[in-house]
Amino acid sequence: MATIAPGAAAPATSRIGTALPDSTVDRRRSRLFVHLALISCLCLQRFGLVIGGGTIFFSLPLFLALIGLMLVSGYGRIRMVPLFVFGLFALEGLIATLVAINVPETRQQLSILSLFSLLSIYLCLLVGPSGRFNRDDVIDIFLFYVRLCAVLGIAQYLLQFVGVRIFSFMLTFPALNPILIESLYNYNPILSYGSSIIRSNGFFLIEPSVFSQLLALGMAVEFFLKRQLKYLPLYAVAYLFSFSGTGLLALGLSIGILMLADRRYTVRVLLFVLALAALATIAAFVFPDQFASLAGRAGEASYSGSSGYARYFAQFEFIGQYTDKTRSLIGFGPGSMERSGFFFTGSGNPALKLFIDYGIIGSILFATFMVISCWRRDIAIISIFCLVNFQMGGGNLLFPPLIILIAILCVWSGDPDQAAARQGSALNHPKSRAARSSAPIRPVSTTQ
Template sequence: MKALEFNNYTWPVTFLLFSSIFLQRIAITVGSNQIPLILVLTLLSLLIILLSNRESGIFVVRITLFFSFLLLTTLFMLNKEYSAFSYFYLIALYVPFLFYFNFLNEIKINLIQRFLTFILITSFIGIFQFVFQLIGGSFIDPLAYLSSSYTQQGYLSTYQISYDSNIMKSNGIFYLEPSLFSQFLAIGIVIEISLFKRWWRIIIYLLALMVTFSGTGILLLVAATIPILFKLKLKNMLLFLILGAIIFGLFASSEFGQYTLSRTQEYKSPNSSFSTRFINPYKVSIDSEPKDLLFGHGPGQADRTEFIYPVNFSVLPKLLYEYGLIPSILFVLFLGHIFLYRGNVISYSLLIMYLFLSGGLLQPQTVCLMLSLLPLVLKIDFDFNLKQVTSPKKNLKKIRQMV
């Protein structure tokens, strides 16, 4: 019976975790719109999981908040311009979070390790992409040759590390952008430090993170690992700090590292990548007329409006701009229950990634990762684990007992 449950429960989630990485760039074109393949696969996999898992059900709190949000949004949409596609797209992305499903202890650990293996594979690919260029080869990205009808548009799959360089940023081939690659690597490092402490893997992740030349992964790693470090035993804390310092020192002293560090001054320019992501979206939302600030401009209008400076909307400013302050409060409470209900350092890290660093509200590549990974990590007692366990083998035994 246990083997049967294991098979029924794991393969849809394994497929989701696999797809969240290796199928990120694949999309289906329908008319003038694109639907990422990962969204279709997520909805199908969720249906299979709910049908095969007898311990599944619905979160009453979430369904109350979500449908209250939809009710207000529908009322505020009257006599406004809006995108029906954007509105129903949001519903399709977030309805799966209304359901819960539980797994056996060993299944959770097995699935988390599979996810880390997928990240490790792309880490080696990303490092190879960079090294191959250093020895005179061209940038390797087979997916770039696929038709635009089958690949996700609107993203820079890679670009030069600087305007005068021939070296392209590593994207691990399968990630939408080097930035998203770096964020997945940071999440991998957080999970490894929290649970398994396989230091050789952490070194590989750090090296791959460096060759993405992306600041978002570094920001996520710094924000997430600070609370973890204070819970580690002294020798493990020193080991991680020394490894990190050596790798960062070698990187910072190189020509590539100096370019990456020079981007810390980007916030001073309204046209910079930093301002586009972290400053301009909030300015646009807050500068709206009072009625638009309260009730929103309408779903999809953030993508249809031309602004005086470049804007890349993350979750919160997009919610505020399109749906208004009142519905946004309900949706933020909905998100809080998703990420913080029995949360821990991994779920907090995923929250930071989702809210501030990724493509945000309507990016299935990120949202579907949250849907498949959060149920595996939310109920693990990391505080006990970090105090009691030091070796990977003992970690695995302890985690199986705790989950």
Template structure:
């Protein structure tokens, strides 16, 4: 208001009114910023641009880790049966996983774990010394088998960057999704055969050249002697038993996350369709670990659900076959006896006849040679599990160090201990896969690469949340973790 107008009217300009702060009314802060300027830290400021750039970088890093983990999971499932004809078949999983880890290392998203590296060097060094003694002194063992073991197990020494470990639940979910597809395929295999709409055909063997497909596995195996119905293997798994073990691992992963529990039913039905006991062994072991970790109430609920599932399985057309196999371990020359009784009887007899083998073993690769010799002599397909094979070939001291490596690299500080322990059980007890990377490497995405403390994930600023200024360029989540970064 001009001075002349004030003299004519006698009015004075009113002072600005300041409303007192009250409930829900913030006190305005004094600032010298011009009207229309962005507040400190808001859109248009250097801090804001830096924060958005950090989140874009984080989004790119997360995407790269998920791409690499998807490639690893594909190598463990879709191309599990494929091999490279390099003298002796080499799983195509090895170069694929090496490429995925190299991709992460190139982008600075992979690092070595000091404790795992030290334990690996100690275990592999001791194991190599005993193996070379056998090769030089006894004249037994394969240097190629030794080198394959050393190279394969080197992957246990690496971890993803700690700022990416919050992705583990997403990796679990992706593995479960792959296995869900194959579970449905396995169920369809059985339903189509029982209905007579389709007779089993191994499409992988028909399409892929023989030199690129693993030989020597019981890939197509009838549900019982003389039956035209073949156990479910989802076509891509080397054996129905391996399929069942992966299904059990996926089921345990779903339970450990506590999300999308409807998947448990699908995995359970598919597990029954494999008509093998090893998957149930892995599942039982994992459920026992979960029951110990989660307490009596969880164990009671799980027992009720498990009892219902067992009754439903026994009432199915496959039920009588499953029931007839429950006492196999005590039956001479049965499948259970050939896997879980006779190999250990042979091992004890060998130690009795040759005490020195308890210390140094018989040499790398000897378990398979002994199995082949027994089969040629008696027609009995004895199969040494991973743990028994390790002790037989490398001796007890080296095997103890290998067990320490598995604990340090796979189980210790695992984001899902029950899944990690079940994966070790799978490889050591129910499968002879310590040298089979296409099976052994399941420990990488499900335990090894995400072991350790999970770094906190920064939440976006309020200005970048939907409804406050500019919407964020990427979705954001904060994964709650325990102080050790582990889930039960």
């Protein structure tokens, strides 16, 4: 009779008491890791602590604890190449900080906490899955949460017309205020000045723009990787109720880059554009007012007081103020951009902040780190979208939920084609067919 050595873990068992194969156990545990990670960055996105002028998202310590558990349990491993480049950037950031302390710039003030926050957030990209981690279900689980947010977003928007409004947790559940950070964001996103209609944010997500970005990524994954159209109408309706152009702009740039980077995607990109055009035409007839309002936001970037202008054009005014300075080579130190006299809310983006805080050298090192960490040819549309969307957002450099989502999709996920092939071969395996054929058949009575 076989015995178990003292201290050894007992084999996992199923509900009927039989031992499960290691691959089944690893798959279940891998799925649990993915669910917990996505819950931390999507469902808990509004939760955190506001300390002074900074924020601590609960998603970051939760995810760092999760990847620490992966390392300890053998489901994770250190990614050495990204770690090396990240170490070079950290060294450059430390040099920029020391120079800024000893040779201060009169126009800038420093924030050491900014460098600490930056390094802490991007630890998320330094741990990848080991051989035991089953990567086949990552994209499917991600799409489950996208669809969930889409359904909740549609319900959230429509319910406001019968008097049920749940757009802000701090207004709906005041007792949660001490652990909510949404006061620093657009927590009451009215459609326009003087309007009583509120734009959908997908219930869990912190702003309608974040919701639109998630939906746009979901559309791209469904079409280019899963090769299915059946959920696109759901995403289109939910996107319409967000009244945000950020997601579509990121999606448009991403598929354009994808087509230029690999001509094999040309036909699929054109088909995708046609599918979106068809959905837009239907939406224009079914929801004319909502469609007109969303289309009207397309030209707001031309107005200097708009959020679109601040996000996409104001940073060029910044660059002109700093490119002629010698210090632009190594930067003016962490936190310099937000504390300069030229900054106003929403006018920064990751590249601009890296350039001002850490200089040309730091910007190149960080860009190299991001490309090495995120780029994968087998999921090219996800990699391109994540990098484009990361650059477009004003506060994305220090927005942990986005970086965690990038880690899950670009680092943890497997090749969708290989996953589908493995599932097909498993169903056609002789043992699988024998098991299905030997399953007991329930007798059917004559009355039935």
